[in-house]
Amino acid sequence: MNQQYLTQNPSSLTHLDQTGAACMVDVSDKAVTKRIAVASAMLITRPDVIELINSASLKKGDVLATARIAGIMAAKKTADLIPLCHPLALAKVSIDFDCNLALGSIAIRARCITNGQTGVEMEALTAASVAALTIYDMCKAVDKHMEINSIYVEQKSGGKTGDWQKESEHD
Structure with a gap:
């Protein structure tokens, strides 16, 4: 890191x-x-893959149940994965999925809650990301062209900075 930058912007x-x-x-x-904190991710696939997921017809089992557990476990391990994150006592982690058959997409939403001295944005981002990666892993045999994108923090509350919500592109 440039020492002059640090001196001017400590x-x-x-x-x-x-x-x-x-x-x-x-x-x-x-x-x-x-x-x-609430974070989201989007998995893009084909409508027929969404049908397989919704009917639990994939050989690897219930994709969304497995992805939900993976996301929860990932949130709990965030401090082990991101070097400078504080370990947090999470009070709640929830993962929700919105499968859109017409678009061939799955919107993933992770919500994390704690009572602590630092925020849970990284835990929510990690949960959403790992849930998406788990879906990818379980479905890659039927669609090698899946994409994971739009991983971001939707909103957060608590702490000195208070409440924050990502502005919509349509606002």
Whole structure:
């Protein structure tokens, strides 16, 4: 990291110390508040694959049930996967799916809740991503052209910055 940049912008990157070394943010002085984050991902496939998923006709079993469990497990392991994330005591993780037969898509939505000193955005993003990857893994034998995209935080609440929601492209 450019030392001149750090001198001019010392607080611009919270995961770097004054020398530019990576560091975990100290949250010990932050208030414990209820924190919620919702993240989404989109899996694009074919309508016939959606039909197979909805009818539980794939050889690997119930795709959405497996993806839901994988997403929940991933949220719980986020601090093991993302080096500077704080380990959190998650109070709730939920994963929902919206299968659109006409579009051949599955919208994945992960919601994480904790009472803590730091947010749960990374846990929600990890949950949505791993749920999408699990669907891909279980369906790749029937569609090698699937895509996973549009992974983002939809909204978050709690903490010093309060509530935030992603603006729609249509607003």
